[in-house]
Amino acid sequence: MRNTAQRKEILEFLRSKRHHCSAIQVYDAVREKIPNISLGTVYRNLGSLLESGEIISVEAVDKCIYYDGFVENHAHFVCSGCKQIFDFPIEPEKRRAINDAGFSVDTERVIYYGTCKNCLKK
Ligand SMILES: [Zn+2]
Ligand SMILES: [Zn+2]
Numbered sequence: 001m002r003n004t005a006q007r008k009e010i011l012e013f014l015r016s017k018r019h020h021c022s023a024i025q026v027y028d029a030v031r032e033k034i035p036n037i038s039l040g041t042v043y044r045n046l047g048s049l050l051e052s053g054e055i056i057s058v059e060a061v062d063k064c065i066y067y068d069g070f071v072e073n074h075a076h077f078v079c080s081g082c083k084q085i086f087d088f089p090i091e092p093e094k095r096r097a098i099n100d101a102g103f104s105v106d107t108e109r110v111i112y113y114g115t116c117k118n119c120l121k122k
Helices: 003-016 023-031 039-051 092-100 117-121
Strands: 056-059 065-068 075-079 085-088 110-114
Touching: 003 023, 003 039, 023 039, 023 065, 039 056, 039 065
Parallel strands: 075 110
Antiparallel strands: 056 065, 075 085
8 A cells, every 4th residue: 555545544533533643542543444554554644644643643641642633723731630632712812912912823822731620529
């Protein structure tokens, strides 16, 4: 199978999931369709997809990197209890101070670390 097909499969998988996946989770899922794909190939493709801005990555509490196929600007909330990552909208007003200072923002990464609603109930 050609490299572009592998890349496309990884991208489609991440876009089809509305949650954030580790490289291992991507590898396990893509392997169902491309049995001979290696973990190294998955990492390489994830790197190239990140570089082209087709996916984004989030660093969780455990320093593990999770990949996200949903690239519109959004904030992440990482729960230190269940380790889940949640998406939240970003209010554009937050950028105003930067814009007012005459700077131009290309990408915005907002990550909150804390405890999610479900873990707070426990
Ligand atoms: Zn939680
Ligand atoms: Zn996200």
